[in-house]
Amino acid sequence: MATIAIARAYQQSFDARPHTTLAITGGLFNALGDFVAQVYQNTIGLKPRERPRTYDIARTLRFFCFGFAMSPLLGRWNQFLEHTFPLRSNGPASKVSWVALGKRVACDQIVLAPFGLALFLGTMGIMEGRNRRQIQQKYSDIYVPALLTNWKVWPAAQLINFRYMPLPYRIPFQSTCGVFWTLYLSMLNSREDAKQDREAAMHRILG
Template sequence: MGAGDVIAQQLVERRGLHGHHVPRTLKMMAIGFCFVGPVVGGWYKILDQLVPGTTKVVAVKKMVLDQGGFAPCFLGCFLAITGAMNGLSAAENWSKIQQGSFTTVSFSAQIWPPVQIANFYFVPLKHRLAVVQCVAIVWNCYLSWKANRM
């Protein structure tokens, strides 16, 4: 999460080293450590219990549950947490979630389905979070940019 935020600030927003907002990076790191890692790791364990196995059909079922059920809820919570950490009121936060959820979920649906099918089919449970985090460097850059521009 921290690396994604640094990339967002430096390459996307072009803030430069003097314009880098360190508290924002620290907030994103905290969200990653306290929310993203535990929640996504726990979700993969639950998903493996709900849909056991590693066949192609099982991988597709897991991806559908992941992207159709988990991802929208997770992204809404992520936007709410970043809004709260940025000092938004409940009304401002709700407005931000309503504005950003559709485009964020739509972009997620373009990136994650092929990654997750491969992840669920080829990668053992204990390594799935690591695989996701490799792809998530780019995804977290987008999330940081999206969450902090609204």
């Protein structure tokens, strides 16, 4: 079956080049999330009398670059959680420790989630060519609402991920779920960019 063949190819690639495999996987899923977001914004998400915008390839490439760079770091983070909070401390046949699982999820959401979101907003701002004031405005407008939304969605996804996914497949699972999260972040970031562009244009007009 195709799914088995893909899984086997992924495992072989991961065994040979783990960081490269994670980087490409994360980058592609991030790009897919932005692609879906742009298609949505230009079809279902259009407001009355609003014209569709030209597909922004550079925007998708920015999402690919962020996913490409971030995924190997996430791989190392998962290794850290795996060794710091072992689910079966008494051997493979022992019962899963739900306390350890809870600690994994809590650590992931308390430490990595705020850091990852901050890194996303800053990196996107830099790649978009925003100035310092505009990047600070991104943080002011987006960071807290996005983090609160993250805490409503990701704990359940990571609970499943840490409990059932083997270590090599945690990033692909996370990236698959992340398509919808990237869609959300892409639209949130796009609205903020549009707002800042309008403000910049108004500032130029008013002198």
